[in-house]
Amino acid sequence: MEKFRILAINPGSTSTKISIFHGEEEVFTENIVHDYEELKKFRNVIEQEGYRYEAILSVLAARGYSLDEIDVVVARGGILRPVKAGTYRINDLMLEDLRNAVAGEHASNVAAFIARRIGAEKGIPVYIVDPVSVDEMEDVARISGLDGIERKSLSHALNIRRVIYKVSEKLGKDPGELNFIVAHLGGGISIGAIRKGQMVDVESANCEGPFSPERAGGLPILEVVDFCFSGKYTKDELKKKLIQEGGVYSYLGTKDMREVEERARSGDKKAALILEAMVYQIAKCIGQMATVLKGNVDYIILTGGIAKSDYISECIAGRVKFIAPVERVPGEEEMKALAEAACRVMAGREKVLDYGGGE
Ligand SMILES: Nc1ncnc2c1ncn2[C@@H]1O[C@H](COP(=O)(O)OP(=O)(O)OP(=O)(O)O)[C@@H](O)[C@H]1O
Ligand SMILES: CCCC(=O)O
Numbered sequence: 001m002e003k004f005r006i007l008a009i010n011p012g013s014t015s016t017k018i019s020i021f022h023g024e025e026e027v028f029t030e031n032i033v034h035d036y037e038e039l040k041k042f043r044n045v046i047e048q049e050g051y052r053y054e055a056i057l058s059v060l061a062a063r064g065y066s067l068d069e070i071d072v073v074v075a076r077g078g079i080l081r082p083v084k085a086g087t088y089r090i091n092d093l094m095l096e097d098l099r100n101a102v103a104g105e106h107a108s109n110v111a112a113f114i115a116r117r118i119g120a121e122k123g124i125p126v127y128i129v130d131p132v133s134v135d136e137m138e139d140v141a142r143i144s145g146l147d148g149i150e151r152k153s154l155s156h157a158l159n160i161r162r163v164i165y166k167v168s169e170k171l172g173k174d175p176g177e178l179n180f181i182v183a184h185l186g187g188g189i190s191i192g193a194i195r196k197g198q199m200v201d202v203e204s205a206n207c208e209g210p211f212s213p214e215r216a217g218g219l220p221i222l223e224v225v226d227f228c229f230s231g232k233y234t235k236d237e238l239k240k241k242l243i244q245e246g247g248v249y250s251y252l253g254t255k256d257m258r259e260v261e262e263r264a265r266s267g268d269k270k271a272a273l274i275l276e277a278m279v280y281q282i283a284k285c286i287g288q289m290a291t292v293l294k295g296n297v298d299y300i301i302l303t304g305g306i307a308k309s310d311y312i313s314e315c316i317a318g319r320v321k322f323i324a325p326v327e328r329v330p331g332e333e334e335m336k337a338l339a340e341a342a343c344r345v346m347a348g349r350e351k352v353l354d355y356g357g358g359e
Contacts, residue, residue: 004071005344013107016052021339031174047111073118074342077131078109085134086353087127087341090116094355129341130158141201155190162337163303163329178298181289185306187214192320193289201292210281213255216246258308283319290323297324
């Protein structure tokens, strides 16, 4: 089987992760940490295309790689209009939607621009995979409780889908026959109910659900209204407060859960309470998702950076293991998920989808 050389690109708010894969074999991964002061000079994430592109070229050069050796570029998909899961060609409509942030701002919105630039320069195929806006929700899950506001499917879909396949493989089972609740526990948190391969409902701390290290999650709505009209904040400041400076950060001034755990262990009562509250809200949301699946849950999976913590994972498992066995996939496997999708597509094992502005 031909082994294609793959460049995978995954931008985060302050860094860009890149990997070179040779077929499904990882050659290297590097997390390029950007100078925050430099990033702040750009009005939005799309304007960072050139800056991040140059940073990628420098790292590749330092590693002895040139873009001439790459056969395919695959990037994390941003917040597009709702789409089904899969691998997409990067087309003009997609770039326009990302530029206009039609469905919201997210660091990964810039990925398609960088990939497309490299593709155009080198004449190689470029794709995005399982974007944040993968939407397989059932209609009943879309109703919010107020006409005019619809619940949205926004999640760490790339990693969630990858860990489902990984756990199913480990168990020697077909993911299409199992029901999962997956909690991606990172800087942001997404908790999804997956029925036989379809993510029928999901909550993300971007808009609702448990608070995360940096996001507020669901809040008492009338108090949010007062907050918005307090005159203290502009719209952008409010969004920043809820998405980048909310959650654990708003209480404790850190987004690092290792530090929070350490502080709690050393007797900091406030840190202990906030940590317990985050665990409580995560477990509560997992419980909600169990009702979505009518109790037919085969496995609960904890994944993301926070799932590296034995203590936090055990606290969550202690509250939810009565629902189903808890499996852990610490960290995230987004780069591997991107590379595997590129392999499937290049080998003709997966059909590439066209982004058409919604299903
Ligand atoms: N060993 C650990 N124990 C506890 N928390 C950890 C550990 N390692 C990382 N974390 C926490 O995980 C969080 C970051 O997770 P991760 O690296 O998955 O997030 P990210 O990539 O920045 O964001 P996202 O997952 O939302 O895309 C941080 O709060 C970090 O402190
Ligand atoms: C919007 C879901 C993904 C994230 O929180 O970053």
